[in-house]
Amino acid sequence: MLGPRQEAQHALFYEFSIEDHVPQDHLLRSIDRFVDLTGIRQHLAPFYSNTGRPSIDPELLIRMLLVGYCLGIRSERRLCEEVHLNLAYRWFCRLDLADRVPDHSSFSKNRHGRFRDSDLLRHVFETVVARCIAEGLVSGQRFAADASLIEADANKQNSSAKEDWHPEAINPADASRAVREYLEVLDDAAFGAATPVKPKFTSHSDPSSQWTAARKGPAFFAYSTNYLIDTHHAVIVDVEATRSIRQAEVGSVRTMLDRVKDTFDLHPERIIADTAYGSGPMLGWLVDRKIAPHIPVIDKAGRTDGTWSRADFEWDAENNQYICPQGETLKQFRRNYSDPNRGPTGKGVAKYQALKLTCQSCPSKPKCCPNADARKITREEHEDARQVARDIARTAQYAVSMRLRKKVEMLFAHLNRILRLVRLRLRGPNGANDEFLLAATAQNLRKLAKILPAPQHDRPA
Template sequence: MMGKQSEVQAALFYEFNLEEHVPQNHLLRLIDRFVDLASPRRQLEPFYSAIGRPSIDPELMLRMLLVGYCFGIRSERRLCEEVHLNLAYRWFCRLDLTDAVPDHSTFSKNRHGRFRESDLFRKLFEHVLSRCITEGLVSGEAFGVDASLIKADANREDGIEPKEWSSADHASRATSEYLDTLDDAAFGAATPVVPKYISPSDPAARWSAADRGKAYFRYCTNYLVDLDHAIIVDVEPSAPIRQAENKAARDMIERTMDRFGLYPARLAGDTGYGSAEMLGWLVYEHGIEPHIPVFDKSGRRDGTFTRSDFRYDHTQDVYHCPGGKQLHQYKRLFKNPRDTICSDGVRRYRASKHDCEVCPLKHRCVPTEPARKILRSINEGARDMAHDIAKTDAYVISRCQRKKVEMLFAHLKRILKLDRLRLRGPNGARDEFHLAATAQNLRKLAKLVPVAV
């Protein structure tokens, strides 16, 4: 027999316990074990007045933001609606059934004010990372570094040429942030190359087609990841330029050393981090093994001998060519040996013109020039070390482990829905990247740390 719901008058009173309606295995229950906002609350106290009407609890706003980033709710307006309707979200935000949800505009006012002035999202990220370290999920033995392109909140059709752009005509918050970062190596000073287009709404976003697709205005999120359990130990925004990504990697490594005492033995990365300067910084300044492919442009397409065909003698500081002759920095010997380094950070070794003229291999070595010249970087020793490491079994393992960083980027874009920024300017990108990395670490904690019985 077909049933029918009885039409009765609604009860005036209900007995309802919100705690009983949130499943024990719900993600927010598992995450809640690691969310302690007492420390961020103390850090925010100096930014609030001691008198006046009480504000909305900042802990409530932080918990709502964590819900949004953990579940890929990109709009704060929609986030307020979801928290209003979802029992689990209300439970995590410490809201009862009758408690009001803050208006979406409250987030914007606090983000551009107290939250940003106190660097709250950075401190929240470090607080969660400290918990990861306490739970034994960070070994500090091997790190991986990588960067991923994120579309900016800027219309690719509205770009204008740099000569047509002026800060006076586009005096927005994003513009002022852009002007503040012109001398920042991660943004304006990353390269002297002038971009093809500038976005009037977000001039710090870089016009780029680095992923071999359509060109868009983009930012880059840089992750430094402990390869043991894929915990993000640092995150930094930058322009989508190799030099800026290298600078961000150095900043993240040094900051992790200073604040958490983590000194990795090896670093895994792709070829973008294989420049001589980056390898030299890792090896000579911090003693980190570079499990990184060497960025090398010494190869030739005309079939002539490359630099790898010349053998370097460390004891005599000379190169030996395939024909058995030597290449020196100087044509004559000095009483006091000289070691001249050019302004571009290389040493130049030259063969004798008389040796090259009579050499039977000249057509395979230097067919159009009178003598061969070899450039050697001051960081060539670090490059040689990276070449040697690439022949080991440990390097193969590092190459496989480095995929954990790429998986985090895939999770960031496909699960957390952060394939396009919603906030503008370098500070907006920094806020979003820190919150997303915090959410990823919290989800990792919930997955790997068992519930105490």
């Protein structure tokens, strides 16, 4: 038969525990085991006043941000609504049913103030990385690096062409926060000083973002998030925000490797990356630090007309000369210099040349230098390091490294599709850095929760 109508009963007292209503297999239960925010109050203490009204607990704000980034809630206004309604979110944020959820404006106030002044978000990120190391998820032997474009909160309609953009005419006192940050990083290697080439367009609202068409489609303003990961379990050991150009992205790898060495005493045996990182200076920097570069070399010495390329000539390091397939020598200098300032400098590009008479009488001249009197070869400053990378590329370990490199690309796919970080909400280099740090922290926490899930307990009857 038809049962009675269900109506709400307004009881005077309730016996209610949020703990009992959060499923044991909920993602936030597993993540909560690895979130250690006990040290942030001490970290932030110098940035709070000794007088005035008590502040919102910074641990609460960080926990709410972690909920948003772990579960792909991009809007802070919506995040506050979700935490207000969802019992699991309240449990993770240590809020009881009667506790008020902070207003969304609290995030902006703290972010632009004490959070950035204290570099709190990097502190939280490094705390999670330290936990990954303690749990044995980081071997420290093989690192991989790559960059991904994230669209900036800017558009072409509010921009100027390079001939119309004059940063020296900007008055910082009248500029927005993002523009002031742009002026502050004009000499930063990750932003303004990465290249002397001016971008085709510069955004008025976020001038630090880069106008790019790297995706082979319509151009847009973007920042690059640069990941340095340990390939053992694809844990992100460092992250850096830069302009979306190759020079800045390559330079960020040096910054991250140095920072990981100083912070966690991690010094990898090898670094894995794609061809964009295979320039001579980058390879030389890695070899000098005893890091094996498992990186394809940027090499434009090959020839397409069938004549001998530089690879066909043998390098004689002991005598500083090349030897051609016919056994003749190509030298940089053919006499000893008593004045060392006139001799080889060891920097830049060195030129090696065979004797004209030797080449003119050589039977292999049509295969070697058909349109020149004598064969010439140039050798870059870091050619030894480039040769180290070429030799590594012939090994079986290199083939394994190229497969492992896909792990960092999978992290970027996860960043876009699961965490929904496709377009930035915050502007300026600091805004991009904040979002990238929080996203990387969320990915590491989800990795910990996946590999080391929370133990399952039967719910009490």
